[in-house]
Amino acid sequence: MKRQETRGFQSEVKEILHLMIHSLYSKKDIFLRELISNASDAADKLRFCALSQPDLYEEDIELHIRISCDQEKRTITFSDNGIGMRREEVIDNLGTIAKSGTKTFLQSLQSEQLKDNQFIGQFGVGFYSAFVVADQVTVCTRYAGMKAEEGVFWQSTGEGDYTLADITKQNRGTDIVLHLREGEDVFLDSCRLKSFIEKYSDYIDLPVEMEIRGKQLEDNHDEQIITWEKINKAQALWTRSKTQISDDEYKEFYKHFSHDITDPLIWSHNRVEGKQEYTSLLYIPKKAPWDMWNRERKYGLKLYVHRVSVMDDATQFMPNYLRFVKGIIDSNDIPLNVSREMLQDSRITRNLKGYLTKRVLLMLERLAKDDAQKYQSFWVEFGLVLKEGLGEDPTNVTTIAKLIRFASTYNDTSEQTVSLEEYIGRMSIEQEKIYFISADSYAAAKSSPHLELFNKKGIEVLLLSDRIDEWMISYLTEFNGKLLQSVSKSDSFLDKLIDANSDKQKETWKTFEPFVNRVKHYLGDRVKEVRVTHRLIEAPVVVTTGSDDMTTQMAKIFTAAGQAAPDIKYVFELNPEHPIIKRVMNIIDNHDFNDWVELLLDQALLAERGSLNNPHQFIRRVNHLLNRLS
Structure with missing residues (x-):
């Protein structure tokens, strides 16, 4: 061997090898699938490259994968006549992992997760699965079209380093020799090994052959006869x-x-x-x-x-x-x-x-x-990604909308299991729209004061709490002829629910008109409008937006993306039946009155946005008013 050297593994490779040696996989035969798959990929690459460089075949156009085992030496050998590797490719492929995020992922793994983790699949480094069963792995390879003396030798025990050298290799392709650990004798049993290989090779579109050794008597001497048995269909x-x-x-x-x-x-x-x-x-x-x-x-x-x-x-x-x-x-x-x-x-x-x-x-x-439970398992894994389709694929919006699942007030759970078709199926004849609310969390959405009237009237509301939801819903304006409506926006249907034009409501407005005007005068242009509302049951106040205004959640999306969001002017709505509102209405002192209005507005903004511009001032005001009440 020439140019022999010892090189250290990249740190991430060392960690992977440590995991491999300590049985990452509960099914150890997985190494067969990985090595057969790699050999198949090498054949695919040769076929493709030979389209423009037919000389790469080197007069050997019959591609194959061959596997043999030696019980005495405790070895399994994988040989392919695919594209092979150059010296620098061996270093890159077997000594380092260039994949982004590898180190972060390794640090996040917990030992109890390892056995069933899709670890190897995440990085395409299936070669290292050989160390699940082997305490030494040797690779001899030569890139197609290169000279015989330009072969490459690689060997490692899976510890901290590997040996690299130049060798002479007559045939192109790669030979991988695994020296099995003690206790892995099942893979030295030719019948068991054959059954494993059949399992992992039937779909490979080139022959996968296994060595068959026999003897025949010739001139009074036993002669070893080696044949190769194809054990797969060899059809894509x-x-x-x-x-x-x-x-x-x-x-x-x-x-x-x-x-x-x-x-x-x-x-x-x-x-x-x-x-x-x-x-x-x-x-x-x-x-x-x-x-x-x-x-x-x-x-x-x-x-x-x-x-x-x-x-x-x-x-x-x-x-x-x-x-x-x-x-x-x-x-x-x-x-x-x-x-x-x-x-x-x-x-x-x-x-x-x-x-x-x-x-x-x-x-x-x-x-x-056909299988709602199975679909729900899909939704848990990929629902967030599928939601992107409503904005990215206008051609298939209707189909995608049928597949979206939501949490709703119909179920007392944060699981997203409700489809729009199910929602419409439960709507009353009088209900004209599909109602939803978006918030930073399921708990915030479910406890929002905007839901009080809907809960009282038994009207289902979709609860949106994923970060993508507000963006998604902007592309989903209607479904099956029903408009989607945020409960935090002004809506004519709400007026019907609370009978806004009844004599009682008109009388309430007259009674509270001076109070409303006083609040409006104090707040000025900080709010779009001040008015009494009958949409609230327990909360004293709430803020809403106009039907054409940007929602709070959409403004948050703009801010998170580093874009300037327009200043939202809210409608400040007061619950005339709430004792706090009745108390504030009777306060004569302007200073006390203003403090209470500020407190109530901050309370409504906190419920709507989840945060305040000046939380410390809010806390001081609460403490000040509590102290005065005592």
């Missing part, structure tokens, strides 16, 4: 008829290309012929990845053209709000030399994106209809 799974594919095969294929250790929630396999010919296999995972909100996170489908893998993470075929969808698309209409820029501007791409988006939404519609 998505090219087979759906009737020929079992659920287990669909699940294993998902784990193969997604590196997820859990089964998918649902999937859809479709072959389309006509103006555009393509096959799609789309999966929705059970669990959201930890970095779902990381802007640098890659998403998208794996793109094949005539069954040749040409691109991973093809975002052009799936809208951002469906970024949790995983799968493949195999098109006959896209050129093999396609680039991301060509895809972005292609009519074919836009059409395919439309078809695939509708396919995913149809999957979710069927799930919601």
Whole structure:
């Protein structure tokens, strides 16, 4: 060996290896799936690169993966004749992890979470799963088209460093030798090993072969005979008829290309012929990845053209709000030399994106209809992401709106389980609109004074408390002919509920008119209007906005985004039946009167906004008035 050196692992790799050695996975055979998957990817890359550089095949065009075990040496060897690696690629792929957020994620892991965590799948470093069962791993590799003496040797015991050197390797591709730990003898049993490999390789579209050793007597000497038995179908799974594919095969294929250790929630396999010919296999995972909100996170489908893998993470075929969808698309209409820029501007791409988006939404519609409990588990994981679709995808707003779930006053729980269709089904004939309230939290929404009249009248109100909700609802103005209305805004239907034009209400207004004018005179242009209201039951005051004004929650969104939000002028509404209002109405001293008005206004603003511009002044005023009352 030449240019031999010892190099230290990147710190994140050391932590991963520590987790691997201490049994990250409860199912240890997972290393077989990861290494077979990596070998398959190497073959895909060779096929693609050889389209423009056919010499890379080096007169060996029959691609395969070969696996052998040696019971005496306690080794399992994985060999492929795919693209291979250069020296710098070995360092980059086996010694470092460049993925953004890796360190943060590692620090957040708790030891009791490790066994069932989708750890390897999150980073695409399945190679390290070899250390679950091996105390030493050796890699010999050579990049296709390079000279035999430009092979690379890599070896490590999974501790703090690894050995790197140049070697001579006649065949292109990669050989990985695992020296098994004590206690991992199950993988040295050829029958058990074969069954494991069958499980993880049936969907691989190139031969996966296992070494068969035999003996024959020749010239009075035993001669070792080695043959290779193909143990998979060697046909791309998505090219087979759906009737020929079992659920287990669909699940294993998902784990193969997604590196997820859990089964998918649902999937859809479709072959389309006509103006555009393509096959799609789309999966929705059970669990959201930890970095779902990381802007640098890659998403998208794996793109094949005539069954040749040409691109991973093809975002052009799936809208951002469906970024949790995983799968493949195999098109006959896209050129093999396609680039991301060509895809972005292609009519074919836009059409395919439309078809695939509708396919995913149809999957979710069927799930919601056929299995509400299963759909609820989807909503818990991906509901926040799906809400983005109302603003991003105007074409499918109606379909997406059917899939949105809300908390509401109908249920005494913060779980978002109520659909708009269910809400409308419970509406009375007289109710004209769908009512909602948005706040910083479920508790704040549920306890808002705006709900008092609705609760008394038995009118259901949707409770919106996710940060995205106010933005989302601005794109959802109506559903099935029913307008959506915030209960914190002025509304004509409320006047009907409280019979605002009755003789009693008119009499109340006359009685309180001087008081209202006095409050209005003091507050001036700090409020849009002051008036008495009969929407309140227990609260003395509330602030509302006009039907065309910006809501409090929308203003918060602007502020959080670093944008200047317009100053909201609230309507200050007073409850004439409340004893505090009756008490303040009879205060003659202007100083005391003004203090009480300030206190009441701050109280209403605190309930509406969750904060005050000057909380210390509010506290001093409360203490001052309490002291005077005593």
